[in-house]
Amino acid sequence: MEERKLTVRAVERALDILICFTTDTDLGLTEISSKIGLHKSTVHRLLTTLEEKGFITRNQATEKYRLGMRVWELAANQSQEDDPAHILLPEMERLRDVLGETVSLYLQDGKERIRIQAVQSNQAIRRVAPVGMRAPLSVGASSKVLIAFAKEEVRAELLESLEWVSDEENGHYVSQLSEIQALGYATSFEEREPGAAAVSVPIYDRSHHLAAALSVSGPVSRLSMQKMKELAPMISEAAGRMGKMLK
Amino acid sequence: MEERKLTVRAVERALDILICFTTDTDLGLTEISSKIGLHKSTVHRLLTTLEEKGFITRNQATEKYRLGMRVWELAANQSQEDDPAHILLPEMERLRDVLGETVSLYLQDGKERIRIQAVQSNQAIRRVAPVGMRAPLSVGASSKVLIAFAKEEVRAELLESLEWVSDEENGHYVSQLSEIQALGYATSFEEREPGAAAVSVPIYDRSHHLAAALSVSGPVSRLSMQKMKELAPMISEAAGRMGKMLK
DNA sequence: TGTAATAGTTTCATAGAATGAAACTTAGTT
């Protein structure tokens, strides 16, 4: 039996166009149409619609398309009171000042994690962490935290959906997760970015649900395994304080 | 001859749904459908599509719809390097500290102006200025600046499109605009908000195009006409400095 | 200067996608 679609194709396509602008700021019509594999005329019509509603504007100079003010406006009006990225910023800055390393805040979103807030170390050599970045949930200290401390159902689903190279690796990963659960923190050592290491701990809100992962990251030269082990309690303590500020 | 539409209706409707969330953070299906005047089933289908692409999520607790992370993500990746709201913030803070009043930055958008940045006075009685707010271009000091110092074509078009109560008023307004052009700044006295006054000056980018309107606003008790006249040169000077930082 | 190439825009016949009425599910209220 062929599943009836419950979505609207034209809208899907228009949203795909918007999503193109997560990686690029300025795109031409042809560029977009080849990116999402649609005819120029179709893309043009969708762009006109997006432009009319203020979601897309054109760069005066280059004539190329870019995101319009409406996107910004919607984001500005998005609830800020209960937004961790907003509330926890001062505490993150404090932690950065104490440790001298870059501090980031991650949320799980589907099979990815997304960096919703970051404050940079002010040392010469430092981890640079752009806010808004997405990364796969399969690697990195914060990924492991987001999986290990997620609610049972969520974790099961995630482990299901993440593909593993082999069964042995799967087993190894699961045992790593229980270790993380026992310790209360996760580390990563050049897992995703060469030369970078990170410690990550869970932040729980007042109703004891996982709210985010808090990570401290820097160059391997300063963050040895031993050093991260030492820092972990301090970071956990900060995370505990932060959690009390949520919901 | 019936104009052929160059836009896509389904997409227009979906975007209208998103735009609903500029005023409210949480909305139910029925609420939305009555707001934009469409059938529940249609709205439901559009919402499902928006949800699948991450533009809408559902509030766990209330089951209501709200904006998703994608909106935030897009805004986060929006070009920040050349964004006045970002670049001018430190200078705005400095001005606020000197004058002790709320400082705002406005952009023209269609027949409206939009507050793209603001720093609040820290006095007990102060003008509160939420970022992202829209207001009609017909009233307020910054509106007058945005019109008076706009490029010739833009100004003509705006004056055309803004409706006037009477011809006399129109004449009065036009003469007011030339006065503003001569002075280099505009003021407003309880024009839009009772008890509030404001001085506004243009910010020009390096290629001498109007980039934004910079406003200082506060209670009429502190901002008399005389006082605003005194402040104007200082604000203009700050605006000049800011302009040099753009493009 | 002419010619080709490239990017963007509009037109139009046609397929099939989007639509809204209605039926159906929950869940909450009287």
Added chain:
DNA sequence: AACTAAGTTTCATTCTATGAAACTATTACA
């Protein structure tokens, strides 16, 4: 239990969205 309200799904029909092709504007280059 009957009623009300919000949300969800189904389905026949219509009109909308589609992509091919034509057209325009701009740039490259010979």
